[in-house]
Amino acid sequence: MVTGESHPALDRELHHPTRLALVAYLSASTEAEFGVLRDYCGISDSVTSKTVSALEKLAYVHVRKGYVGKRPRTWVSLTPRGRTALETHLAALEAIVTAARTAGGAGGTA
Template sequence: MTAPIQGSHPRHGLDEVIHAPVRFSIVATLAAADKAEFAFVRDTVEVSDSVLSKQVATLEKAGYVAVTKGYVGKRPRTWLALTAGGRAAFADHCRALRAIAGDTTD
């Protein structure tokens, strides 16, 4: 049995970590800002705290998201931000999606 050939189809440019719908939504939300509060991302993406936590952990492990914890007054807060690598991976992923869809403007 021979190994599959890595072709030139744009799907090879998709990032498996980002491609999952919830993770893609998280990264897209974070791409629009320097950082965002956990609750804002949760509400924007319309997921529960536990789902967001699990998906952010996957993105953090991949080096795509940085998590910062702190306080606003006496209330604990968590902020999420894309790393430089996360921004680059998101841009590459979007470029691959546009190529698959036949958009050649990029």
């Protein structure tokens, strides 16, 4: 990165593509059902469960359990801390892209 400029740090916890996809999906909704998240991310129940648990430990998501009829369901929502983490992570990615484009336009050749 460009020396002397301060850029927001990438969030190591959101750097993994599955975690990032899940949090990004949640950022556009109030909450989402477990199966919807699983299908959106294209992952197994086990991987979805582990991903949600990891994000819950970080307080990035809130998990709500309940029933629809007699069937148990799990809903996940993004917390304010999770939203802030996502926004900071995206700002860091944008800063990296901007710095690279600026450096590339400043006389760099491929």
